[in-house]
Amino acid sequence: MDAPRIDFPALEGAPALARWLGLAPRFDVMATLEKGPICYTRLLGKRIYFVNDAEFVKRILLDNVANYPKSVTYRNNLRPFLGDGLLISEGDFWKRQRRLAQPAFHLRRLKVLAEAMAGASTRMAADWEHGRVIDVMSSMNAVTMDIVARTLFGADVSGDIGKVYDAMTVLGEETGRIRPTAFFELPEFITRPRRRSFASAVATLDGIVNRIVADRRASGETRDDLLSMLLEARDEETDQCMTDRQLRDELVTLFLAGHETTAIALTWTFHLLAQTPRVEALLQAEVDEVLGERAAPTFDDLERLPYARMVAEEAMRLYPPAYVFSRRAAGEDQLGPYRMPAGAHIVISPYALHRRPDYWPEPDGFWPERFAPGARTDRPRMAYLPFGGGQRICIGNSFAMMEHAIVLAAVVRRWRLEAIPGREVKTEPRITLRPRGGLPMRLLRRDAPNVHDR
Numbered sequence: 513m514d515a516p517r518i519d520f521p522a523l524e525g526a527p528a529l530a531r532w533l534g535l536a537p538r539f540d541v542m543a544t545l546e547k548g549p550i551c552y553t554r555l556l557g558k559r560i561y562f563v564n565d566a567e568f569v570k571r572i573l574l575d576n577v578a579n580y581p582k583s584v585t586y587r588n589n590l591r592p593f594l595g596d597g598l599l600i601s602e603g604d605f606w607k608r609q610r611r612l613a614q615p616a617f618h619l620r621r622l623k624v625l626a627e628a629m630a631g632a633s634t635r636m637a638a639d640w641e642h643g644r645v646i647d648v649m650s651s652m653n654a655v656t657m658d659i660v661a662r663t664l665f666g667a668d669v670s671g672d673i674g675k676v677y678d679a680m681t682v683l684g685e686e687t688g689r690i691r692p693t694a695f696f697e698l699p700e701f702i703t704r705p706r707r708r709s710f711a712s713a714v715a716t717l718d719g720i721v722n723r724i725v726a727d728r729r730a731s732g733e734t735r736d737d738l739l740s741m742l743l744e745a746r747d748e749e750t751d752q753c754m755t756d757r758q759l760r761d762e763l764v765t766l767f768l769a770g771h772e773t774t775a776i777a778l779t780w781t782f783h784l785l786a787q788t789p790r791v792e793a794l795l796q797a798e799v800d801e802v803l804g805e806r807a808a809p810t811f812d813d814l815e816r817l818p819y820a821r822m823v824a825e826e827a828m829r830l831y832p833p834a835y836v837f838s839r840r841a842a843g844e845d846q847l848g849p850y851r852m853p854a855g856a857h858i859v860i861s862p863y864a865l866h867r868r869p870d871y872w873p874e875p876d877g878f879w880p881e882r883f884a885p886g887a888r889t890d891r892p893r894m895a896y897l898p899f900g901g902g903q904r905i906c907i908g909n910s911f912a913m914m915e916h917a918i919v920l921a922a923v924v925r926r927w928r929l930e931a932i933p934g935r936e937v938k939t940e941p942r943i944t945l946r947p948r949g950g951l952p953m954r955l956l957r958r959d960a961p962n963v964h965d966r
């Protein structure tokens with residue numbers, strides 16, 4: 513059976529001709545939910561499917577994964593700045609690169625990294641001033657960038673934080689907008705963004721990554737970190753090490769994928785906490801009890817902070833930083849009763865799946881107890897996908913969960929972040945789901961006079 517069709521309204525502000533030709537649709541993943549478990553739209557004759565059913569998603573990401581490589585939008589939108597890093601590569605090459613990087617994310621390594629995460633969070637929280645309004649998005653970006661550079665590459669990027677944030681904003685602007693060309697196999701000279709600002713953002717990232725590599729090579733040191741692992745990795749058959757280009761692609765991918773998403777998850781968490789005093793009070797109580805007078809948790813503290821973890825999981829349910837990702841159907845397939853034609857473009861939206869009312873009762877409520885250990889659930893496994901699923905699941909998921917808990921606890925121990933009255937907070941769906949225009953909030957020291965814990 514054929515899936516139902518959905519037609520999106522035209523994007524406001526798009527050129528009139530593009531609107532008239534139907535080339536500027538305003539995709540709305542929530543509207544696709546109303547069409548049932550699956551629907552499709554057409555763009556220049558190409559079928560774009562929206563799959564909002566956990567069982568169908570399981571077939572795509574797991575059971576019949578060989579039929580569903582990454583979609584062409586990865587190549588068109590992300591490859592111009594990520595190159596052939598882990599997020600984009602495929603087949604045996606991807607498998608080998610993933611095997612090389614994986615040990616850096618094993619539990620034994622993560623244990624060691626907790627201290628650096630705590631250090632970075634404590635430094636940030638110590639620098640804050642009572643009463644000041646900060647942009648939470650850029651503060652979280654700074655701390656997660658600091659963490660990823662120190663923990664994975666043993667590098668200090670504190671002087672580059674503003675530059676990288678601006679570069680990421682440009683890359684998001686240039687490549688995160690849905691253009692009709694994103695869905696077609698076209699030569700790279702057509703799809704590649706041409707603006708000077710794009711080239712200069714890529715050059716900024718290359719400059720930082722090249723400097724990190726050059727410093728490590730010049731030091732002659734071998735450390736127990738991801739950078740050394742990648743620098744020393746040899747191909748089993750040829751005994752060749754990675755080319756400088758490949759090394760650059762992996763490092764830029766890990767650097768960007770490793771900080772922007774976690775920063776977004778933390779940012780939305782602070783927004784939700786400020787809206788939900790009951791949850792904020794429970795979290796404060798847990799953190800105060802576990803930390804006592806200490807400024808940040810250790811690795812061993814984490815298992816005594818279950819509520820902090822539940823808060824993170826629930827915040828990423830409501831605002832999954834990677835709110836959509838996509839695949840291509842290489843051959844024809846069957847998803848339940850529906851036919852999936854060969855060549856179709858498939859959009860999987862954690863955002864939509866996470867708000868399906870039959871999986872998540874009262875889906876818009878911020879309710880961390882859904883994730884309580886032992887909470888009874890008959891929800892299918894792929895109804896919750898903040899880190900994707902199957903073999904391409906995020907390599908940094910445990911790293912990110914640990915980092916989220918440490919930064920959150922270090923902030924909550926000393927600070928409350930208060931919403932700015934009257935300011936509406938909206939999402940900005942690009943490559944990731946940032947809050948539109950950042951997220952200004954007021955810092956209140958919890959031990960300052962006249963600041964009452966809620």
Ligand code: HEM
Binds near residue numbers: 899
């Ligand atoms: C809250 C934080 C994070 C979120 C929400 C997130 C989300 C995701 C998602 C959804 C995917 C799968 C994309 C797909 O299937 O097409 C992915 C892949 C990936 N992520 Fe993350 N991520 C996070 C943190 C991190 C961190 C901390 C790192 C590294 C330090 C990282 C590195 C990667 C890489 C390299 C891939 C590609 C993996 C592969 O295909 O083998 N991510 N991430």
